[in-house]
Amino acid sequence: MKLLTGLISLAFSGLALAAGPSYQLQVHPPVLNTAIPSGSGMSPTFQQHYLVVGDDSPYLFEVDARFQVVKKTLIKDYPVNAQGRIDKKIKPDFEAMTPLVWNKQLWSMVIGSGSKPDLREYGYLLSYDGKQKIEFRLTNLYKQFFVAGGLTPTQTINIEGLTVDHQYMYFLNRGNSATNMIFRVRLSDMSDYLAGKVTQVAEVKKFDVKLPVIDKFEAGLSGADYWPEARALVYTASVEATGDAYGDGAILGSFVGVIPLHQLREGQTLDLSRSAMPVMVNGKPVLTKIESIAFQKADEHEVRGALISDNDQGASEFFGFRLRRKD
Template identity: 35%
Template sequence: MEISILNTTKLKNVPSGSGLVKRDNLYYVIGDDSPYLFTLDTNFSLISKTLLIDTAPHLNERIIKSEKPDFESLELISKNEMVAFGSGSKSPERDAFIRILLEEDIQIERYQITDFYNHLKTLPLFQDSELNIEVVAFQDEQLFLFNRKKNLILTFNYLNLLAYFKGETDFPVHDITEFSLPKIKGIEAGFSGATTLKNQSKIIFTASVEDTNNAYDDGEILGSFIGMINIKNHKVESVYSYCAIPNTAEKLKVESVTIEEEISLGKTKVLLISDDDLGNSTLIESMLLW
């Protein structure tokens, strides 16, 4: 696997980019300290923003760390539906699930999912881990939630999980897989973004490395990776391929990935978004080969 960077674009008025989705000729972005869903055109110019959650007062579009919902994950479910999750790394501020309905006007459904996150914390693989949901991906009715450090992927049937969030059913059946990711300077990368290919049963994921020992505090940015995981029988396989994402003028903390174009088998143009922990967001057009 190899990735080459084609172009980079600094985003204006879109802070702390953490989630990215392409839908037709529009791009949707969330930031981990912003209450908005940002809509961009094909030139990556901001054309609108939609309030996702009512929050404490914010300055220059950014919410103070102790109050932020920490939106880290965004994914397209269907042509007319997206979902976003708060990370759950601080309760109750970050215990949010947002369902975004892309009709003529964007409609927002908001759910407080503290009970769901508390249940995850009781699972055996979470016993020596922090809860930090950084990524969501979707394919064939299956929703994949990625926890960062410990690196876990939880697989749910999306409609069953949505029914649980609505209070219509018990905690749904799920599958959970643990991963060991590559390291930089002895520090293991943590899942940061993902999406699925449309023409293959594969997840493209990103992972980044920060010099920090917990899910709450930022640390020195050391670099990022991109990789691929196969899906078989609606479950993720535990093996993966990967390569390092080359740094630009600065070390990249890549936060999310979306598909620009599946050119051919083994060749896909992807768009990444990075966050420098200072509130700046950069889009990175890249070509991925495997």
């Protein structure tokens, strides 16, 4: 039996209400890691390990199953302070990453958020064997996102989530300057862009989403991974009491949710406000900014892996999780 069974579609005021299977989220108590500043992106690797980036760190970290650092690789030589953090004025804002097969080789793709022109519009391909590193510019692609998203001159792109399926790459825009949006690009087009064969991708699809609201602040997309057995994106989001993509605010809560790919429809806003699951430990909301999600095990019934959060105090927290279908 397929994990995801259909969509009950209700249309009103341009909203499409998400419906279908329900899920149960179990989150383990956090593991604090002070060696990784401002954890923001994460993806799985071998032997139950994870690769991690921080938005103000120049390193790619590898952590083991207990979330302890076993290796770190310099992405780019930025100046850092005594705590190993890059000053906010010059940080590249590495907010998202995903494993990517490119040119028949496995890479980690790490990208800046785009929330400041030029400075935060760089990305890197880091080979899993640790021998190669490729820097690339995202300026033209982010300009395409800006146009596709209908942003105004006072708004900024803020890409905080990244994942791939067998055909597309998905970029999740956090809605704290503009709105929550998912941009979809064909992998073949992205491959040509990364290779420098084209300066723009042929097509960008944009999907609007609506997330839960706490104290008048809507949650913002922050991370994603792809669940192949379910043909769905599993996303993270958090509520931050700020109205722009630059300043930090109080964290009011975080969420995990599932988006079956067939629910992504242009011209409709996908309403996830009821299906998003609050991140809770021992019955209490986790008041930290969940930034990313990565799977280690997945089948058609459940996924297991880890969440990472940035506590805005120079450290990172990891949470093991289990997400399973209830019916």
